[in-house]
Amino acid sequence: MSAVTAEHDDHHDHGPAKGILRWIVTTNHKDIGTLYLVFALTMFFVGGSMALIIRAELFEPGMQFVDPQFFNSMTTMHALVMVFGAVMPAFVGLANWMIPMMIGAPDMALPRMNNMSFWMLVAGILLLASTLFMEGGAPAAGWTLYPPLVLQTGTALPFAIFSVHLLGISSIMGAINIIATIFNMRAPAMTLMKMPLFVWTWLITAFLLIAIMPVFAGAVTMLLTDRFFDTSFFDAAGGGDPVLYQHIFWFFGHPEVYVMILPTFGVASTIIPVFARKPLFGYASMVYATAAIAFLSFIVWAHHMFTVGMPIAGELYFMYATMLIAIPTGVKIFNWTATMWKGSMTFEAPMLFSIAFVVLFTLGGFTGLMMAIAPVDFQYHDTYFIVAHFHYTLVPASIFILMAAGYYWLPKWTGNMYDERLAQLHFWLSAISVNILFFPQHFLGLAGMPRRIPDYAVQFADWNMISSIGAFIYGPSQLIFVYIVYKTIKGGTGEKVTDEVWEGASKHGLEWTLPSPPPYHTFTTPPEKVPTEHF
């Protein structure tokens, strides 16, 4: 009996294991969060390099550097790496680091599964990357993997499909873990409607994930059996229908894009009140708006398919349903604006990135509304206009907010302050170049330049050149972030940060009541009180 007790005590006392094994076998939410974030940042640069290959080829008309097949592989792999390797893992990393500390829990609910889901992610991405070296090249049919084109992929097809399976299982396990943590591990004082919005948005995102990833897994499995086992889900010769794939894919695909944006909303709702030194405006409406967006995401999928041929009633239904999304999204934009209204604002890097997010995401949202209009979508469909639209909702939205989150929590994670001057430089370079990069693509799309082409008619030359210049400023600017993170881990500015780091932050979140950096195990006993400033 006493031996058991002793072992039990040991378990509570040990710090991190030594050496490389600490990272391989870790079940600590902070370690796994770090692993996810470092992995996501690495993949951000891998996917970014692919984007630069695309922009280099499109710098001027004609074929310059790569052959068309490889170009198409680049557009496909860039998207898959950025979606499944960079943005989603980055938010899972933030969830791992912050959710237990935000709700007063000692760790994630299922620590071993947590470790497993990270390493499955690595395996999935490696499997996907390996297709680049296969006969016939990496998948080149676009990240949507539409049949019949995708079925012409060479040796890479089954590897890409299994990689999607692994990535799917990994994010399902991550989602289950997050739901279990939020439902079962909260400090008693942390009632649902007192949770920070980052926790709320992740809870809803996690439910989206467990609902959609299995559908996607099913769709790619059907592709697999169509190719290798003579089924005819999407093969017209056997009575199937390729349009069916598009329906199944977008049933997954539309909620999937909200998987990448809802946690973004959560982080923005966390940062803006702190730097405006005011409570968040309309906490409850933020929660309900998030839930409303999540619900609507399931019933609008066919707006991605207006041009495949749909009866007029279908076009009208999907058009109006899509436009409805603007209402809860508008609630959020106005809430953030109202939070800043008459606040005592300061403009440190996290706040700058968050404000840029509010402005530029709104722009991306507006082009989304334009495309929701079925008759005019016939002009925009599969042009650079859609490319501009979703990059505005992903780069200066999700990526900017991830940068904001990095600057916001880095002092807490490391106990050191980052270099604010360099961070300001990073922000201004990013904010300006991202617009040089993506804004001209609206014009290209409206003028009729199709997406996913390695060469184009000469009338598109000027805006493509400007766009490529923007890309070659934006990409390298992100290296400043890597340098800042590295320097901060190594001691930063030398200034010792307080527990609270940002003035008044401890009124906004439990994590700011912990020491900076927090000890390896935190909240082994739940906190008595929780901050209520965000009401």
Next chain:
Amino acid sequence: MSENVEQKNTKLVRKLVFIVLGMFGFGYALVPIYDVFCDITGINGKTDTEAVTDVKYEVDLGREMTIEFITSLNEAAPMVFRTKTKKMKIHPGQYYTVNFYAENKTDKKMVARAIPSVTPGPAAEYLKKTECFCFSEQTFEPKEGKTMPVRFVIDPEIPSRYKTITLAYTFFDNTAQR
């Protein structure tokens, strides 16, 4: 307390895994749901896959429509496939026969299947075929060419907004699958 949380976790995870499995099944259920939905609404331009019985319609001589025929081959199906009749004027309710010609260009026996598609899609349900080579797979001997008839009628119930109907056939080479 900790044991209590573990039990709660197990129960919750079980429910969540159940949702995951359910959604995986739902993905597959979308296949028959899609077929049934299209069948009821007739929105994807698919015609009947079996011959309809010969019904005597009242011929609407006062109304003339155009029907167009398109023949195409999937990917590189090694065949010839054409029709002499590219388009014709018809009256709803009247039966017509149009001949299609398909030929196997290879030295091997070939199994091929023609898939019809009607544009505009919702008009498909008014196009009735009593005879069509698309109802079953066609077997071609080496170098064999066949003339194949399609006998059809347009249901006079067809709404007046339809002036032109296009019937497209695509031949798929299914030899490898057999």
